[in-house]
Amino acid sequence: MFGRKCIFFTVLVLFAFLPVVSVSASPGYAFEVFRPNGTKYSVSSIVDIYFENVTSGEVYANESMDINFNFTFISKRIDLKHIGWGFILELPEEAVNETNFPNKISVPPLLAVEEGSRRIYFPQVLFDLIEGRISDVGEALKNVFFSKINKSFYILNPFYISKDVKIGDKVDYGFWYVKRDTGYIVNGEVKEKVKINIAGLEIETWRVEIQVSNLTEVLDVVSEMFNVTLFENDTEAKNVIGNITITANLYYDTKIGWLTKANITAHLNPEAIPEDVTGHAQASITLNLLDFGALNIGGKGIVFRLIGIPDEALLISDIVIIALIVITIIRRRRA
Amino acid sequence: MSFLSFLAGLFTALLTGSILALYYDLIGMVVGVAVGALVAGTKKSGGAVGFLTAPIIMYSSLIIYILYSYFTGYIDITSLAIVTITALLNLYTIIYAITGMIIGILIAHINIKKIEKRETPKE
Numbered sequence: 509m510f511g512r513k514c515i516f517f518t519v520l521v522l523f524a525f526l527p528v529v530s531v532s533a534s535p536g537y538a539f540e541v542f543r544p545n546g547t548k549y550s551v552s553s554i555v556d557i558y559f560e561n562v563t564s565g566e567v568y569a570n571e572s573m574d575i576n577f578n579f580t581f582i583s584k585r586i587d588l589k590h591i592g593w594g595f596i597l598e599l600p601e602e603a604v605n606e607t608n609f610p611n612k613i614s615v616p617p618l619l620a621v622e623e624g625s626r627r628i629y630f631p632q633v634l635f636d637l638i639e640g641r642i643s644d645v646g647e648a649l650k651n652v653f654f655s656k657i658n659k660s661f662y663i664l665n666p667f668y669i670s671k672d673v674k675i676g677d678k679v680d681y682g683f684w685y686v687k688r689d690t691g692y693i694v695n696g697e698v699k700e701k702v703k704i705n706i707a708g709l710e711i712e713t714w715r716v717e718i719q720v721s722n723l724t725e726v727l728d729v730v731s732e733m734f735n736v737t738l739f740e741n742d743t744e745a746k747n748v749i750g751n752i753t754i755t756a757n758l759y760y761d762t763k764i765g766w767l768t769k770a771n772i773t774a775h776l777n778p779e780a781i782p783e784d785v786t787g788h789a790q791a792s793i794t795l796n797l798l799d800f801g802a803l804n805i806g807g808k809g810i811v812f813r814l815i816g817i818p819d820e821a822l823l824i825s826d827i828v829i830i831a832l833i834v835i836t837i838i839r840r841r842r843a
Numbered sequence: 844m845s846f847l848s849f850l851a852g853l854f855t856a857l858l859t860g861s862i863l864a865l866y867y868d869l870i871g872m873v874v875g876v877a878v879g880a881l882v883a884g885t886k887k888s889g890g891a892v893g894f895l896t897a898p899i900i901m902y903s904s905l906i907i908y909i910l911y912s913y914f915t916g917y918i919d920i921t922s923l924a925i926v927t928i929t930a931l932l933n934l935y936t937i938i939y940a941i942t943g944m945i946i947g948i949l950i951a952h953i954n955i956k957k958i959e960k961r962e963t964p965k966e
Contacts, residue, residue: 539866539867543868543904545904545905545908546908580912582905583904583905584905585869585935587935588869596912612918612922614918614921614922614926616925616926616929616930617930654933801908814911822862823863826858826862826863829855829858830874833859833878833882834878841958
């Protein structure tokens with residue numbers, strides 16, 4: 509009789525673990541990429557614009573800007589299909605002093621990441637604000653926590669890719685407006701396997717390269733999607749935007765497909781600069797992973813990094829505790 | 844079955860459920876609440892254990908990280924409060940709590956029925 513109960517209990521536990529096994533073993537995404545609690549990045553960006561007239565020497569533009577900040581992901585389940593992502597923004601001292609902003613700004617987990625895909629949806633209240641149904645920010649804040657997920661628009665999550673990619677595979681980036689069946693999707697390409705050093709660990713990564721050369725297409729799509737006109741009569745601005753080339757190199761961990769590093773550069777093509785003007789316009793953004801958080805990158809999980817024991821050991825001891833409790837209760841019942 | 848067994852149920856539910864929830868939250872909630880309800884013993888205690896622990900287990904990966912960040916000095920009390928309150932202030936928190944309560948009552952009910960069946964003398 510007791511043996512039958514043990515078998516029943518074991519089968520029950522095995523059934524309970526089936527979803528974990530199916531999620532982690534299914535081709536596609538590692539299950540932990542949807543819950544990146546504590547994963548921290550540093551972001552540094554440089555913008556450099558300089559234009560002067562060749563003949564008169566008049567300087568049209570001379571802007572140079574460095575923006576640096578850190579952010580840490582927080583996440584929690586919203587419903588059975590979506591995980592909410594938020595973040596803690598950490599501003600540098602100079603920015604805090606200049607703007608009187610607090611050193612750390614918490615953005616609650618409101619972005620809805622669909623499990624098993626790379627789609628990020630936004631709360632309905634954001635659309636209500638954009639489309640003018642709610643005009644008061646206070647009212648929007650009141651509604652934000654009980655707001656439904658709007659599934660008519662999504663962006664493709666750049667922070668993870670499928671874990672079973674290979675060299676030459678295409679990875680999609682961009683956004684899509686389902687309601688009007690329009691959007692902008694650009695294909696990145698897995699170029700090579702690269703070893704990079706992060707937080708003292710050498711990690712094997714996939715390098716994904718993205719090239720975008722016609723940003724006017726993006727403008728047209730955004731205008732069509734939201735019924736707004738962007739730079740309609742400003743042909744000069746449209747010409748400049750059309751001549752910007754963006755190159756991005758994104759590095760994803762080969763085991764779970766998580767973004768470990770990103771270099772994004774944008775520059776204005778020299779052909780777009782008038783003959784009597786000399787100069788340049790370029791910008792670059794670099795993202796570096798500082799803390800892996802809950803992610804199992806480089807084969808080491810959060811439990812190992814916090815207390816030095818393998819993640820599996822904690823899971824097995826938990827299962828042993830559960831088994832002991834259940835067996836004790838069953839034996840007590842028999843006594 | 845006493846208040847002590849209810850407390851023991853709360854503790855075991857949180858301990859066993861939260862560790863599993865680090866891997867998969869839904870499994871952590873179901874298994875944690877079931878074990879807690881078994882320990883709690885009565886339907887009332889089982890339901891209360893499920894009601895109180897289910898949302899905490901569901902959000903445990905966030906709560907553990909936020910508490911860790913607070914105690915290591917990475918975030919201050921305001922950030923801790925904002926994140927925790929906004930995480931719990933959600934319609935699904937109530938749904939998880941009610942689901943946990945139903946699981947707790949059900950498991951405790953099955954457990955009681957089994958005990959009663961054993962205690963009933965065979966004719």
